[in-house]
Amino acid sequence: MSLQVSNISKAFGGFQALSGVSLEVPTGALVGLIGPNGAGKSTLFSVISGFMPPDEGSISFDGRSLDGLSPAERARSGLVRTFQVPREFAHLTVRENMMAAAPDQTGESLVGLFFRPGKVREEEQRLAEEVAEVIRFLRLERVADQPAGKLSGGQKKLVELGRALLVKPRLILLDEPFAGVNPVLIGEIMERIRELNGRGIGFLVIEHDLEALTRLAPHLYVMDQGRILTQGAPDAVLADARVREAYLGGAV
Numbered sequence: 478m479s480l481q482v483s484n485i486s487k488a489f490g491g492f493q494a495l496s497g498v499s500l501e502v503p504t505g506a507l508v509g510l511i512g513p514n515g516a517g518k519s520t521l522f523s524v525i526s527g528f529m530p531p532d533e534g535s536i537s538f539d540g541r542s543l544d545g546l547s548p549a550e551r552a553r554s555g556l557v558r559t560f561q562v563p564r565e566f567a568h569l570t571v572r573e574n575m576m577a578a579a580p581d582q583t584g585e586s587l588v589g590l591f592f593r594p595g596k597v598r599e600e601e602q603r604l605a606e607e608v609a610e611v612i613r614f615l616r617l618e619r620v621a622d623q624p625a626g627k628l629s630g631g632q633k634k635l636v637e638l639g640r641a642l643l644v645k646p647r648l649i650l651l652d653e654p655f656a657g658v659n660p661v662l663i664g665e666i667m668e669r670i671r672e673l674n675g676r677g678i679g680f681l682v683i684e685h686d687l688e689a690l691t692r693l694a695p696h697l698y699v700m701d702q703g704r705i706l707t708q709g710a711p712d713a714v715l716a717d718a719r720v721r722e723a724y725l726g727g728a729v
């Protein structure tokens with residue numbers, strides 16, 4: 478069992494954003510997380526990735542408890558959440574954004590490295606090669622040296638994915654990979670996700686584009702009002718009357 482989320486609750490003041498949420502993402506699985514606006518999906522991602530402590534409940538990854546670990550510690554254990562390219566990074570190129578995303582490779586102190594500049598160059602060279610490889614994989618060569626802020630919505634999503642890949646994740650929490658992306662690029666992003674999944678990387682994906690998500694994820698969880706409403710194969714889940722009700726009385 479890869480990711481195990483058990484009985485997570487979280488309130489903001491008097492508002493209960495998450496109530497006893499449990500879900501599992503088996504090793505290497507591709508799982509979708511859907512639900513109407515305000516259902517609690519982003520809050521759940523923040524709790525899983527360690528950016529927000531839960532009031533109750535626990536999370537484990539590959540049998541190890543993540544409770545109390547920082548986002549960086551969770552990332553080092555292989556659990557990574559994608560983020561929009563920060564506004565202050567918009568002027569940096571795609572390549573620079575990816576270089577900046579890689580964790581400290583040497584695991585050595587800056588002082589130690591100061592006395593061994595050759596080691597620093599070696600590490601930088603290796604990182605530059607890893608970044609070039611990710612850029613090739615994501616077909617971003619043509620824009621690699623352009624400012625990230627100038628890219629299209631879909632290209633920015635690919636950069637987000639690239640930044641996550643440089644952390645060498647085993648499970649990626651992907652937040653709305655298709656939002657604001659044109660249909661052609663949606664197909665491209667989907668292909669890259671499938672390829673990564675084929676290499677054994679697991680995904681938990683929040684997405685409002687249900688048509689695209691159901692083509693990608695063979696298993697869906699549905700949230701509504703801070704709870705898991707149901708889970709299962711996309712067809713069965715989307716035919717569920719409770720799910721149709723949650724999405725504004727059958728508008729799915």
Ligand SMILES: Nc1ncnc2c1ncn2[C@@H]1O[C@H](COP(=O)(O)OP(=O)(O)OP(=O)(O)O)[C@@H](O)[C@H]1O
Pocket residue numbers: 489492494512513514515516517518519520521
């Ligand atoms: N930091 C916060 N303080 C107070 N309320 C919050 C906070 N974060 C989220 N909420 C509230 O918690 C509820 C769940 O929000 P959340 O963003 O997790 O939903 P969501 O399912 O991701 O929605 P969407 O699909 O619109 O992104 C919402 O009512 C939101 O207003």
